[in-house]
Amino acid sequence: MSEQLEPLKKNEISVNDVPYVQMETGESVGFLGHLKGFWVPFSKIFKKTLTVEYPEVKALTEERFHGRHQLNRHPDGLEKCIGCELCAWACPADAIYVEGANNTADNQMSPGERYGKVYQINYLRCVFCGLCIEACPTRALTMTNEYELADDTRAKLIFEKEDLLAPLRQGMLMPPHPMYPDMNDTNYYNGDVKGSHPSQDVK
């Protein structure tokens, strides 16, 4: 049998060369050793527990924890999403559905030609891998640290665009509204727009 095996290399030894040693059951820990074993759980009674009292106390997640998605806005309030569907294409779980539409003069939702008209993420499918965030060309889609994503119906766990959109911050105007005067979409993506202009407030 052993002739059929590959010959040993120089730095190898066969298992047959290793002397067989009877495993010992180990030295007895003795009476005090047993007492020590009993002492460990007893002493734990008086120590602080490790439990986080979850609903009352919420432990902070890691900074880059993959939580619920968010659709971001430009500083003047226009949406960053251009409805390109790259996130939906990147999604391995097929959890994202996007429908794009054209921006018109009286319905300007994002800078440039297109915006995301329908944007849904199905959190029953999402695996929080973050590939959609990598795919997004405008940094419109990012992830928050929010992890409390449980509900009692399937429908409630399909998040619509208004559930995912970032809130309006100071200086932002609710779209639709015209783009910043004398700025094109490239200026927007380069971060030249720092806030809204009074002329954008059409309401």
Added chain:
Amino acid sequence: MTTAELIGADSGGIIAIKALLVFIFCVVLTLMSVWGERRLVGRMQERPGPNRVGPFGLIQALADGVKLALKEDLIPAAADKIVFVIAPIISATTCFMSFAVIPITGKVSLFGHTTAMQLTDLPVGVLYVLAIASVGVYGIVLAGWSSGSTYPLLGGLRSSAQVISYEVAMGLSLVAVFIYAGSMSTSDIVAAQSTWWYGVVLFPSFAIYAISMVGETNRAPFDLAEAEGELVGGFHTEYSSLKFALFFLAEYVNIIAVSALATTLFLGGYHALPGLGFTESWLGGWFTALWFFSKVLVFFFVFVWLRGTLPRLRYDQFMQFGWKILIPVSILWILVVATLRALSLHGAPRAMVVGFASAIVLLVMVVNLGFDNAKKKKLEALEEEVVSSPTFAVPTIPMHVSSINVSNSGKGGDHV
């Protein structure tokens, strides 16, 4: 007046009130002990345990009970329906019955009657407890058998084999107490311990009882037949709802019952700790109940502590320990105790009693030494015996190994 005479003078009303009190005591203590166990074992595992229902989770056990009662009560189609229903009732009632002879207080006054807080006093009280415990095994056997399913049957057989084996050791450990107290009545045994507790005088008996009571109640580390982490649940696999609750209740009442018996037989029952005898007359004698409870709770704590510390035994280890160690040791111990007792009762000179006792101690030491030597020789023989290399082909080890040392693996580091 002895306790038996005190209790004998009770009127029917007083007896009914006492029965009710004993029952309430059992149920409340069980509910509290379920909560206490989960809290304690939780703290031992660095978690808080149930803390959501009521303050400190105090009514968790009650909530669990309500939940169990509201669940669907299934009876499997293959089950023997009548026996299936009777089994949990047998289990639950028998464990309550053993409390009838446990003395909870000394002489007290109850609604103007002078009596003792003990339901009844039999001249063979402890035998009664053992007998009731044996009847309780029927609950387990019948539950396993009537379920009409293989695993409950096997679980029932294992549990009952376990209970019966450890009952032998338990019964034998009590013989020494009977010999010294000269009575099998629980109240007489408590009275006989007013100076020295039998847990001290008859320490080997106490140790054997303490071990066998854990085996008797099917508790960790001897819960191998029920092993809820590994098996489905042993004999009560097919039970649900209130019937399961009855088994659950029976288990905990049983723990309290064996703890109460241990307190009565070995820790002086309702007597105060040595040196605190003056407290026994406080609150008109009712303070003794507090001593009784605290001793029972100490035993309960040990039960929880064992569960939090020890891993489960294997079935053969468990049976070997029971039949090959506990029972022979208790028989030898009874022989020694009986001889000593007979010597002193027949007025043998003190020197003779002491001489006999020291001879026994010497004998034990010599036997132990011989045992150790034999073990050492066996180990040495094992070390010398080198097993020849196998004749079949074995894979090569792709690295340079200068020496492999697999021995001396016993000293594990302390990775806490």
